[in-house]
Amino acid sequence: MSVIYDYHCHSTASDGTLSPTELVEAAAAAGVQQLALTDHDTLAGLPEAAAAARACGLSLLPGIEVSVAWSRREVHIVGLGMDIADPGLVALVAAQQQARVRRAETIGKRLDKVAGLAGSYGRAAALAGTDAPGRPWFARMLVAEGKVRDEEHAFNRFLKAGQSAYVSTPWIEMAEAVAVLRAAGGVAVVAHPVRYGLTRRKLRQLLTDFCEAGGQALEVAMPRLNEAQQALLRECLRDFPLHASGGSDFHTPAQKWLTLGRLPTLPEGARPVAELLRPDAALAA
Numbered sequence: 001m002s003v004i005y006d007y008h009c010h011s012t013a014s015d016g017t018l019s020p021t022e023l024v025e026a027a028a029a030a031g032v033q034q035l036a037l038t039d040h041d042t043l044a045g046l047p048e049a050a051a052a053a054r055a056c057g058l059s060l061l062p063g064i065e066v067s068v069a070w071s072r073r074e075v076h077i078v079g080l081g082m083d084i085a086d087p088g089l090v091a092l093v094a095a096q097q098q099a100r101v102r103r104a105e106t107i108g109k110r111l112d113k114v115a116g117l118a119g120s121y122g123r124a125a126a127l128a129g130t131d132a133p134g135r136p137w138f139a140r141m142l143v144a145e146g147k148v149r150d151e152e153h154a155f156n157r158f159l160k161a162g163q164s165a166y167v168s169t170p171w172i173e174m175a176e177a178v179a180v181l182r183a184a185g186g187v188a189v190v191a192h193p194v195r196y197g198l199t200r201r202k203l204r205q206l207l208t209d210f211c212e213a214g215g216q217a218l219e220v221a222m223p224r225l226n227e228a229q230q231a232l233l234r235e236c237l238r239d240f241p242l243h244a245s246g247g248s249d250f251h252t253p254a255q256k257w258l259t260l261g262r263l264p265t266l267p268e269g270a271r272p273v274a275e276l277l278r279p280d281a282a283l284a285a
């Protein structure tokens with residue numbers, strides 16, 4: 001019997017729509033036994049999630065999804081099992097949050113101009129309940145204000161790269177983020193490797209640099225991978241000294257095509273990332 005796990009999901013502490021408590025309850029209801037909450041660049045949801053996990057009898061791992069810069073691109077690194085009081089980690093989170101606030105303010109200014117709204121930043125921040133609303137919150141705000149049909153339209157019209165309200169953020173370098181996560185006792189994982197639009201060659205370069213920096217795992221179990229993507233990830237596991245992780249990247253129950261903890265099994269021979277976790281890493285066991 002293998003453990004039903006999900007090592008990648010989001011709550012209202014970043015851009016998810018369920019509170020940490022609701023998320024943990026949804027995971028428990030879906031049969032998840034071990035969950036890692038991996039909000040974008042924040043640890044803020046973890047204490048509440050840990051309390052809910054204790055109440056549900058579910059194991060909760062501390063997690064985070066850090067946006068990093070690699071080769072002039074944005075890549076996401078999931079951290080698992082860190083000591084969340086580690087000063088280096090706390091400093092990283094503070095710096096990333098500051099970068100997020102500055103980006104959100106700039107997105108807001110652009111939307112005020114191009115979407116004909118006043119106070120876009122304040123509206124998105126109010127909706128998100130944070131001063132660093134990410135793009136999904138701006139998308140939801142644009143829907144609520146009747147400026148776009150739906151969130152996808154908001155991205156296509158305003159928010160995605162190349163559109164008028166797209167703002168890139170000066171994220172921390174990948175190698176630095178990996179070093180901070182490792183120093184905090186955590187495991188660094190390349191999140192959703194097939195979602196960056198990288199060629200096979202570029203992806204291999206990313207993994208070479210990631211391993212050199214001390215990165216240890218690759219997210220390979222996720223919903224809706226096609227055959228070619230699965231083959232590519234198997235090849236990466238074979239050719240790089242990486243353990244295998246998996247997660248749904250759940251943000252909201254509105255993503256009807258995915259369920260917390262419902263992941264393909266790891267490729268044969270893959271070493272599960274759980275092997276690398278500190279024995280006392282869980283916030284709730």
Ligand code: MN
Binds near residue numbers: 010015040251
């Ligand atoms: Mn997100």
Ligand code: MN
Binds near residue numbers: 065076191192
């Ligand atoms: Mn991501």
Ligand code: MN
Binds near residue numbers: 009249
């Ligand atoms: Mn994510």
